[in-house]
Amino acid sequence: MARIKPKQLLIQSKTKKAPSRISYSTIVTWNLIVVLVVLSLYATYRHWHERSAQDIEMDLHQAELAVRPDDSKMTSRPGYAVMNTGKGPITIEIYKDASADVVNRFINLCKSNHFKGMPFRHIIKNFVIQGGDFDFDGAAQEWITKAKASGKNDLSPKHEAFMIGTAKNPNSKGFDLFITTAPIPDLNDKLVVFGRVIKGEDIVQEIEEVDTDEHYQPKTPIGIMNIILKQEP
Structure with missing residues (x-):
């Protein structure tokens, strides 16, 4: 084998590729x-x-x-009710700030058709129309008579004519309705007002004109056909 001379080794080392650079x-x-x-x-x-x-x-x-479950109930609660009577429809606005217990009870009874076929039991001209479960005897008749005969107290706006209320009678299992036909100054401790008539005042007045006996009971039966709840009047 031929030996490589140092000069040749030097030349070969120079000819080797140098490491590539990164661009x-x-x-x-x-x-x-x-x-x-x-x-x-x-x-x-x-x-x-x-x-x-x-x-x-x-x-x-x-x-x-x-x-806050009550808030959702409040917003979804019907704001109006149409009371269909033998004389025609009466539209009622249900007060939002009225007693929640009374309003909820009224709404639940409407949904269960509790008022369907219920008669107006007593009609006192220029005073009130009453229908429902109340028997109107004893103490009830006494305060109605006193209120009718009372005179000249200052009136509260909620005791104007065409207001809707129910008696304050927590022991009663029923529910009676009162529609005032004149301003009633003496009912603060007797009625819970929870609405007012906004349409059908003439129907209320027509019912008021029905002939009654000495006990204020209509001689010709007239009553509520049904009550329909509504969100809008």
């Missing part, structure tokens, strides 16, 4: 890739963080609604 464009490209990856990770983190905050806020809102 500037490659460095820029990788830097851009790193930046895009970082931005993508940050955007993903921010998206899930904001979504978690929204979920927490929604859960809190739902919890708040859960502890």
Whole structure:
């Protein structure tokens, strides 16, 4: 085997390829890739963080609604009722700020057709029309007579004519309705007013003109056909 001379070795070492250098464009490209990856990770983190905050806020809102069930009931509660009578329809506005117990009871009885076919039991001209379950005897007749005969007290707006109320009688299992046909100053402790007639005042007056006996009972039966609840008048 022939020996390689030192000079030839030197020449061969110079002819070997030097290590390749990384270009500037490659460095820029990788830097851009790193930046895009970082931005993508940050955007993903921010998206899930904001979504978690929204979920927490929604859960809190739902919890708040859960502890306020009466609000939803209040907004969905019917605001009007149409009382169909033998003389024609009477539209009633149900007061939102009236006694909740009385209004809820009235609405539930309407839904169960409790008033269907119920007669007007007593009619006192220029005073009140009464229908329902109340027997109108004893103490009830006494306060009606006194109220009718009483004179000249200052009137409260809620005791004007065409108001709808029920007697304050917690021991009664029924529900009686009163429609005033004149301002009644003495009923603060007797009636719970929960609405007023907004249409059909002429029907109320026509019922008021029905002939009655000495006990204020109509000689010709007249009553409530049904009561229909409505959201709008």
